[in-house]
Amino acid sequence: MLPGGVGEMGLAFRKRVRARSVRGRVRCGRRLQRRLLWLLTSATALVAAACSNSPSSLDPKGPSASRIADLWWIMAGIAGVIFLLVVALLTYALLHRRQPDETHFPGPASGHVFILAGGVVLPVVVLSVLMTLTIKSLKDETASHPADLAVQVIAHDWWWEVRYPQSGVVTANEIHVPAGRRVQISGDAADVIHSFWVPQLIGKYDLIPGQTHTFTVEADRPGVYRGQCAEYCGLQHANMAFVIVAESDADFAAWLSRQAQPLVASADPAVQRGLQVFLGSSCAACHTVRGTAATATSGPDLTHVASRSRIGAGTLETTPGNFARWVTETQSVKPGVNMPSTDLDPTALDALVAFLVSLK
Ligand code: HEC
Ligand SMILES: [Cu+2]
The missing domain is CATH 1.20.58 (Methane Monooxygenase Hydroxylase; Chain G, domain 1)
Known part of the structure; x- marks a missing residue:
């Protein structure tokens, strides 16, 4: 009785297994x-x-x-x-x-x-x-090749300082280069580790405080190529963008000589008042405008800030309205950024914006 029962159970079990498979x-x-x-x-x-x-x-x-x-x-x-x-x-x-009941196995x-x-x-x-x-x-x-131009890039929380040692030009977040030329970039960081990445031009290079990395960037043709910090560096890491603007040799030379100019005194009274607001409030404690008493370097050089297409490392387009927003609502436009929001009365703000817009 018992062995037969086990046999039947075994058969039912196998059928179930096959149906399930x-x-x-x-x-x-x-x-x-x-x-x-x-x-x-x-x-x-x-x-x-x-x-x-x-x-x-x-x-x-x-x-x-x-x-x-x-x-x-x-x-x-x-x-x-x-x-x-x-x-x-x-x-x-x-x-x-x-099949589960198959008995032949290959050797x-x-x-x-x-x-x-x-x-x-x-x-x-x-x-x-x-x-x-x-x-x-x-x-x-x-492989090292002779470069046509040397540019220094210093990454900060959360913006890019750009220096052209041969001409004394200092700018931010916008690296102009001549197209078709080898540009040697010496990259450094001021605070934490950042990473320089322009997907269409060059892979990621870590920028490490106290350690200079050099690499060569070359754009085949004129164009604007977006770059981004590619190493998490704090709260505003995502808003740490930049562009490489590749231009013809002539356009690049013209750009460089414009950027090398210090501030030209303006005849516009609003701009003159704006300069006084700039020098009289906190701005001059962190920014440089070449040709004025403002020579601090903890923020971007603003001598030609209005010539840049965006402000705040890609955060806002460069428009008069956005300059006003950037100055008065800094901490809500780019929360945590190393620049305080500044309260200004409307006339002072208008003058300051007129001054900033004039920095072409
Ligand atoms: C405590 C230092 C500090 C003070 C004070 C300060 N800034 Fe800034 N500013 C910065 C820093 C740092 C940045 C870069 C912010 C970023 O993009 O991460 C910056 C960015 C800017 C930018 C954008 C520049 C660019 O190319 O992206 C403008 C314009 C500017 N500041 C104007 C002003 C004005 C006007 C004042 C005075 C009302 C002022 N700042 C006061 C530190 C300061
Ligand atoms: Cu970064």
């Missing part, structure tokens, strides 16, 4: 479908991002970024082939699954060969190829 296979198929759909959507989004106007590192506009993009595509290609291979093997295994030898080829030989070959390519790119990237 069929259901499992259907469910698995649906899950696979959903995963593939997700993959397809992500891939489409990636390609769309690479083709749009967004500052994508897959849309390189200079030799350094091109090297990085080439390496990226090779890696993505190899990873894609391996992914397809794994999916194919997985699909094969799912479709040719052994251990074929399994060993498979594991050795797929688990040891293939990874060693693939990783060696990728490592060689990476080392070559790194060598090309760090």
Whole structure:
């Protein structure tokens, strides 16, 4: 009685297992479908991002970024082939699954060969190829070439000081360079570690206090290329943007000679009053306007602030209204920023804004 009972129970159990495995296979198929759909959507989004106007590192506009993009595509290609291979093997295994009551097992030898080829030989070959390519790119990237121009960049919480040592120009958040020329950037940081990144021109370079990193930026053509701090550096890390403006040689030379000028006294009485407000309130304690008594350096040099397209490291567009907002509502426009909001009566504010707007 008892052994027969166990046999029947065993049969019922096996039937149940088989039914469950069929259901499992259907469910698995649906899950696979959903995963593939997700993959397809992500891939489409990636390609769309690479083709749009967004500052994508897959849309390189200079030799350094091109090297990085080439390496990226090779890696993505190899990873894609391996992914397809794994999916194919997985699909094969799912479709040719052994039944629970199947008693024949392939000998251990074929399994060993498979594991050795797929688990040891293939990874060693693939990783060696990728490592060689990476080392070559790194060598090309760090090879020193004579530069056409030297620029000093000092990262602060949360803005970029930009100096042209050969001409004495000091500006902020906007690095003008001649297109098609090698520009050597010496990067440093004043407070914490920041990272200099212009996806379309150059990969990320850490800027570390007390340690100067030099690297070469080159833009193939004139254009405006967005940069961003790429190392979390505090509350306003996200609002620590900058641009590289690549221009023709003539435009760049004209820009540099304009920026080298100190303040030219204005005949406009509103601007003259504004300068007095600027020198008489806290502003001069942190900012420089070359040609005036304001020579402090804890904030950006404002001698030509109105020539920059944005203020606050990308936070606001440069307009008279935004200058007023920036000065009076500093802490709500960019909370935590190292500049206090300043209360000014309306006439003083108007004069101050007129002065700031005149700093072309
Ligand atoms: C305690 C120092 C301090 C004082 C005082 C101060 N600022 Fe600033 N200012 C800064 C710092 C730091 C920044 C950079 C903020 C950032 O973008 O993170 C800045 C940015 C600016 C900018 C934007 C510059 C740019 O290119 O992005 C303007 C304009 C400006 N300040 C004007 C003023 C005026 C006008 C006053 C006086 C009412 C003033 N500041 C007082 C420290 C100060
Ligand atoms: Cu930063």
